[in-house]
Amino acid sequence: MESREQLENAAAGWLFKRDAGDWTESDQQALSAWLEISSARRVVFLRLEHAWREAARLKALNAGAMTGQPSWTGPAADAAPVVQPRRGGLWRGALAASVVLAIVAATWALLPQRSTYRTEVGGMRLVSLADGSRITLNTDSEVQVAFEERERRIQLRRGEVFVEVAKDPSRPFVVIVGERRVVAVGTRFSVRRENQDIRVVVSEGLVRMESQSPAGALGPPASLLGAGSIASGDRQGVLVQKKSLNDVTQYLSWRAGFLMFQSTSLADAAAEFNRYNDDKIVIESAGLAGLKIDGNFRSNNVDAFIRLLGKNFPVVIERRGHTIHVLDP
Amino acid sequence: MVEGVNEWFVREILCHEAALRRYVLRAWPNPSDVPDICHDVYVRIYESAAGALPQSPRSFLFTTARHLMIDRARRSRIVSIELIEDLDALNVLIDPLSPERRLTARQQLQHLSVALNGLPRQCREVLWLQRVEGLSQQEIGSRLDIAVATVQKHALKGIRRLAELFYGGAQTGPGEQQRNVTSESAHGK
Numbered sequence: 001m002e003s004r005e006q007l008e009n010a011a012a013g014w015l016f017k018r019d020a021g022d023w024t025e026s027d028q029q030a031l032s033a034w035l036e037i038s039s040a041r042r043v044v045f046l047r048l049e050h051a052w053r054e055a056a057r058l059k060a061l062n063a064g065a066m067t068g069q070p071s072w073t074g075p076a077a078d079a080a081p082v083v084q085p086r087r088g089g090l091w092r093g094a095l096a097a098s099v100v101l102a103i104v105a106a107t108w109a110l111l112p113q114r115s116t117y118r119t120e121v122g123g124m125r126l127v128s129l130a131d132g133s134r135i136t137l138n139t140d141s142e143v144q145v146a147f148e149e150r151e152r153r154i155q156l157r158r159g160e161v162f163v164e165v166a167k168d169p170s171r172p173f174v175v176i177v178g179e180r181r182v183v184a185v186g187t188r189f190s191v192r193r194e195n196q197d198i199r200v201v202v203s204e205g206l207v208r209m210e211s212q213s214p215a216g217a218l219g220p221p222a223s224l225l226g227a228g229s230i231a232s233g234d235r236q237g238v239l240v241q242k243k244s245l246n247d248v249t250q251y252l253s254w255r256a257g258f259l260m261f262q263s264t265s266l267a268d269a270a271a272e273f274n275r276y277n278d279d280k281i282v283i284e285s286a287g288l289a290g291l292k293i294d295g296n297f298r299s300n301n302v303d304a305f306i307r308l309l310g311k312n313f314p315v316v317i318e319r320r321g322h323t324i325h326v327l328d329p
Numbered sequence: 330m331v332e333g334v335n336e337w338f339v340r341e342i343l344c345h346e347a348a349l350r351r352y353v354l355r356a357w358p359n360p361s362d363v364p365d366i367c368h369d370v371y372v373r374i375y376e377s378a379a380g381a382l383p384q385s386p387r388s389f390l391f392t393t394a395r396h397l398m399i400d401r402a403r404r405s406r407i408v409s410i411e412l413i414e415d416l417d418a419l420n421v422l423i424d425p426l427s428p429e430r431r432l433t434a435r436q437q438l439q440h441l442s443v444a445l446n447g448l449p450r451q452c453r454e455v456l457w458l459q460r461v462e463g464l465s466q467q468e469i470g471s472r473l474d475i476a477v478a479t480v481q482k483h484a485l486k487g488i489r490r491l492a493e494l495f496y497g498g499a500q501t502g503p504g505e506q507q508r509n510v511t512s513e514s515a516h517g518k
Contacts, residue, residue, distance in 0.1 A: 016485065048492050054441060055437055128446070
């Protein structure tokens with residue numbers, strides 16, 4: 001009997017051959033004959049075929065359907081990520097035509113490019129960049145990516161972004177939030193923005209956080225953040241906490257679609273949910289706001305959270321349109 | 330192939346793969362057997378569906394999985410008798426935590442892009458160029474500067490792995506542990 005692995009290899013071979021050009025009538029007959037032999041073959045084939053066919057949907061991702069609407073403007077709105085070259089003329093057409101996804105475009109890393117990526121409330125988006133770095137946008141976020149000769153720069157305009165930086169010592173990777181710069185060479189970290197406040201979570205490598213002061217001006221000193229650091233900053237200064245990598249994971253759980261709470265106050269937990277959902281939780285009692293919560297939740301499952309809250313604590317829950325009020329009984 | 334059964338199988342059975350894997354993983358002592366057990370379950374289901382389509386696919390799936398594990402345990406001499414009793418006692422359904430949900434198109438897309446990003450780099454590049462950009466094997470080879478045979482090798486591995494990730498939600502990266510953590514429990518401290 002053929003092993004599952006043999007069957008999978010054979011089925012994957014058929015699928016790839018079928019879609020990679022030159023598929024003839026006799027190939028089709030050979031495939032049918034192959035499938036005829038056993039249900040095991042058919043089952044394996046169906047399973048891989050479905051996943052493979054679904055993968056064609058990624059074209060939509062390429063065309064920006066992730067956010068439900070085109071999140072950029074430019075001459076090539078159907079090819080993502082769209083690059084807005086600074087040079088016009090001949091370059092423009094060539095650029096637009098050949099930039100499809102950054103994964104193969106090593107040469108691109110050398111040209112200045114700019115593109116904007118956005119997510120809506122509840123959205124998440126993974127973007128591979130020209131240099132091999134990857135960014136993941138959390139809910140309701142916007143970044144502009146600008147790669148230049150000396151610097152790879154991401155401007156976080158709103159929300160939160162997780163960055164996996166491809167090493168390139170000659171071109172530091174910088175995330176800019178307002179007046180702050182978070183600089184990395186090869187590492188993984190996330191940056192979150194709320195108005196002027198910033199939070200940086202480093203899960204690997206080393207990151208430098210500095211101020212973007214005009215040359216010569218005396219800004220706050222730079223902070224070096226190692227793996228496990230969580231730095232929170234506002235206009236006045238930066239607070240750095242050293243945490244275990246396990247704790248850091250909690251701050252990055254959004255990438256898997258989860259919110260993790262560990263002794264998190266109800267007020268903070270509600271604020272976290274509100275970032276991801278259109279239905280907003282309002283805590284109406286100061287006593288309740290300090291309540292400590294533990295648990296893991298899907299970030300889009302407010303209902304489960306509210307239900308468990310209602311079941312486990314003496315609270316009254318009232319829905320009014322798009323707000324959910326949590327009150328003292 | 331019988332058209333009806335194929336479509337039914339994809340629509341009603343494959344979508345439960347993540348739950349099926351968790352179910353088998355919880356019941357069966359050897360995690361490395363899980364893919365083979367799932368495969369055997371699929372074959373059994375597919376064959377019995379060729380006669381008549383089961384009314385309630387999800388519970389049929391889990392019942393079949395339980396029976397199959399019992400058979401397998403009885404055949405194998407290494408597995409202890411307690412396991413068989415455990416399996417006998419293991420009544421469907423033990424997966425109340427994550428009822429399978431039909432994903433919206435957007436969620437599917439997100440799911441796929443996460444799956445794609447979980448692949449090794451060359452696999453990902455080959456699949457992307459083929460699936461999204463529609464290049465031929467030769468074109469992919471010259472674009473990535475690798476031999477056509479290598480393109481094929483990556484493609485096979487990539488397709489299999491993509492299916493794993495696509496059905497199983499076997500995430501890579503820091504989300505991995507959290508997926509398995511029992512979710513949705515809230516208590517005060």
